[in-house]
Amino acid sequence: MNIYVLLKRTFDTEEKIAINDGRIEEEGAEFIINPYDEYAVEEAINLRDEHGGEVTVVTIGEEESEKQLRTALAMGADKAVLINTEDDLEDGDQYTTVKILEAFFEDKEADIILAGNVAIDEASGQVGPRLAERLDIPYVTTITSISVDGETVQIERDVEGDVEKVETSLPLLVTCQQGLNEPRYPSLPGIMKAKKKPLEELELDDLDLDEDDVEAKTKTVDIFLPPEKEAGKVLEGEIDDQVKELVSLLRNEAKVL
Numbered sequence: 001m002n003i004y005v006l007l008k009r010t011f012d013t014e015e016k017i018a019i020n021d022g023r024i025e026e027e028g029a030e031f032i033i034n035p036y037d038e039y040a041v042e043e044a045i046n047l048r049d050e051h052g053g054e055v056t057v058v059t060i061g062e063e064e065s066e067k068q069l070r071t072a073l074a075m076g077a078d079k080a081v082l083i084n085t086e087d088d089l090e091d092g093d094q095y096t097t098v099k100i101l102e103a104f105f106e107d108k109e110a111d112i113i114l115a116g117n118v119a120i121d122e123a124s125g126q127v128g129p130r131l132a133e134r135l136d137i138p139y140v141t142t143i144t145s146i147s148v149d150g151e152t153v154q155i156e157r158d159v160e161g162d163v164e165k166v167e168t169s170l171p172l173l174v175t176c177q178q179g180l181n182e183p184r185y186p187s188l189p190g191i192m193k194a195k196k197k198p199l200e201e202l203e204l205d206d207l208d209l210d211e212d213d214v215e216a217k218t219k220t221v222d223i224f225l226p227p228e229k230e231a232g233k234v235l236e237g238e239i240d241d242q243v244k245e246l247v248s249l250l251r252n253e254a255k256v257l
């Protein structure tokens with residue numbers, strides 16, 4: 001099976017984020033594989049181990065994304081491709097990302113493409129479905145289980161806590177949801193092997209694209225942090241007094257009564 005994973009390098013939202021001039025400050029920020037893409041890498045490796053073939057991990061990014069690609073190779077992916085837009089593009093949006101990926105997949109015979117359900121930084125959840133539409137293949141989002149038998153694919157997907165069962169066929173694109181698997185940590189031998197695995201680097205030119213072809217259709221006007229939360233108030237004393245004080249606060253301070 002020809003298995004592809006779409007992987008995005010994202011900043012770690014568990015870490016403190018600083019915003020400077022309407023942009024997220026990259027200096028000092030921690031960067032990781034988008035967590036949903038880790039599920040995609042893990043599932044791709046499992047599918048390959050069961051059905052044979054190879055796993056290629058693809059990212060659009062800058063030179064620094066090589067680190068996250070090497071991590072995916074250390075987990076067990078076979079090949080990586082970095083589509084490096086550093087010299088060509090300053091801005092991009094979902095249109096840009098999908099247009100580049102569409103050109104990349106033009107001459108590939110992908111049986112299955114696995115993406116994350118959503119990127120934790122920009123969280124549009126658009127890239128997977130939009131790419132499938134452009135490639136004219138079926139897609140199933142937020143999957144929590146997948147089994148492939150010949151051309152037939154059985155899938156379970158998370159629908160807000162319920163499970164929906166779907167049958168579809170290859171070639172296919174899926175987006176991966178929490179619960180699909182437990183992504184492995186790269187082992188030491190895996191890390192050593194990853195250094196020798198192929199990592200191809202492409203630029204827009206190699207995909208017969210130029211800047212105008214992929215120009216963003218949207219513009220981010222502003223990015224800002226949520227307002228700081230005020231400290232809560234802890235009421236003390238007898239329950240009766242606390243209730244009276246609470247009612248008074250709700251009426252006079254919060255003005256909700």
Ligand SMILES: Cc1cc2nc3c(=O)[nH]c(=O)nc-3n(C[C@H](O)[C@H](O)[C@H](O)COP(=O)(O)OP(=O)(O)OC[C@H]3O[C@@H](n4cnc5c(N)ncnc54)[C@H](O)[C@@H]3O)c2cc1C
Binds near residue numbers: 036117
């Ligand atoms: C050249 C370029 C320049 C950019 N410049 C800026 C900028 O200046 N400011 C800014 O805020 N954003 C910038 N971006 C980021 C861009 O807006 C988002 O990466 C893109 O729109 C995807 O949206 P999302 O992150 O919400 O992805 P989602 O649709 O939420 O992601 C879902 C899944 O799609 C796949 N995916 C998403 N992005 C990529 C990727 N890059 N490579 C491989 N797979 C991917 C992953 O599997 C991911 O889990 C740029 C992107 C590109 C390509």
